[in-house]
Amino acid sequence: MAKSIDVSDVNIYYGDFLAVEGVNMSIRARAVTAFIGPSGCGKSTVLRSLNRMHEVIPGARVEGKIVVDGHDLYGAGVDPVAVRRQIGMVFQRPNPFPTMSIYDNVLAGNKLNSKRMKRSEADDIVEKSLRGANLWNEVKDRLGKPGMGLSGGQQQRLCIARAIAVEPEVLLMDEPCSALDPISTAAIEDLIHELKSDYTIVIVTHNMQQAARVSDETGFFNLKATGEPGRLVEFNPTTKMFANPDDPATEAYISGRFG
């Protein structure tokens, strides 16, 4: 069910401010693509434009084409809600719904859309998603407890379970480990490796070791200069990117000489 994404000539604005300019790349299906780069260079902005979450912010808009499975996400008559049902997202800070139990949090995507299902069917989805997110063994005895009672790492895995419960084609992750300790981070990285076989995954990270560990392909974003819009400097297989990058700026960033 995984799908590839083709991004061509994308400019992203916040009101009149051009935040990211001229992005071209093609994200492979069933692979992990990482976005790296210094803060404020537009990695998260590009990520959020991939499932039309960017326009949730007032005044924000996107120019150019983002094509998933032959459909332009920004074409006329495309419903952003339908796009988001196919392209799920995990955020930087874990954000389980505070009014819901662990069980209901996993089913949130189905329940909030009033999808009718049998109890056994719902149980299956919950177990499958929680197992998929490596959380089942930790929470199977307290599914009725509030999701907010879990630890930070568990909450983030709960959010991943919630995102994969609606069976999206693509999973976007916006710095999913930046609020987590190394053990939870390792758990989530293992999870990303497992999810790769079923989903197209795009992950934004500040941690270059993480990008090197989990991703197949990497995009390096940078600002042209201070005050200028961000742009995609280089997009290459991760092994090439970290061993022999095309662009000197990439090498400088990866080797720690700048950024």
Add this chain to the structure above:
Amino acid sequence: MSDTLQKTEQRPSVPLRTPQLPRIAPLLVAVIALAVGGLVTVVAGSGLVALSVVAWLVFVIGLSVWALAVEGRRKATDRLITSLVWSTFVIAMVPLVAVTWEVISKGHAALSADFFTNDMVGVLGETNRLTGDPGGIKHALVGTLMITATATLISVPVGVMAAIYLVEYGKKNRLSRVLTFLVDVMTGIPSIVAGLFAFSLLTLMFGPAYRSGFGGSLALSVLMMPIVVRATEEMLKLVPDELREASYALGVPKWRTIVKVVLPTAFGGIATGVTLAIARVAGETAPLLIIAGSTTVTNWNVFSDRMMTLPVFIYSSVTQGGKYAAIQEERAWGAALVLVVIVMTLNLIARLLGKIFSPKTGR
């Protein structure tokens, strides 16, 4: 190792212990201050007010000076400010305690089962001339409950939905800024003006001399609506955007996100705000006097005829005067006690709702 030891020996030791007043010092000074105050009162022959003023001055100055002499400047300032803060707290509590005490002490005598089950039809003085039943506040209690409930039914949906528009849809556009301004202005409308509004509106529609509980509800909802809008607005703003985004990212449309994620998360706060708004208008007198009128009959129909309410009952009982002034005044205090209990209960319910519906961590 020996180096560091020598260094610590060379440094002048900073004393960690400083002289302190004994723990009972404030109590001691208070007793002395009261004694001085008492002495002054006896000598000068003045009253209780003078005693407390003198005692307060002696206490504040005495304790600060003693602390300055023994403990130093910082502690003395601390004692001075602490005494001032406690004094203002006590001053703020005086009217509250006094009012509560007054209402309870004067009102409890009037309370009985009959007081709640009888109205004032045919009652002159102690009892009903025909049946011999004592008079009561059934009509006023029913009126207050009916009118306030109707006002709540009108203003809560409108207020909550207006707040949803302001926070979720009209994000800082011109219309929402104008609306916010108007809501702020509405908060300051004098209640009598709200009463006049309902009065003139219904008079225009149904002709002169129109009176009904519904008019009172209209006036009260004019007063309630801005409070509900404000409270709901603040609560909705407290819901983190991350939750909305999490919901959008699951492919949930905006209206479902609002109904199923935002409102449940803010429900405790909204319920508290609504309950406080009800408590705020339950005691209104002026608008009800104009449009709901005054009567002795129990009227269950808000849409026709005059309706008595507790505040208006209190007002008319006290101002009646004449031969039966004493018994009427007792009834007024009884009604006041009932009204205070209703408002306090609403406040307690508000706290309870806030507690029950606040998001739980389950730890």
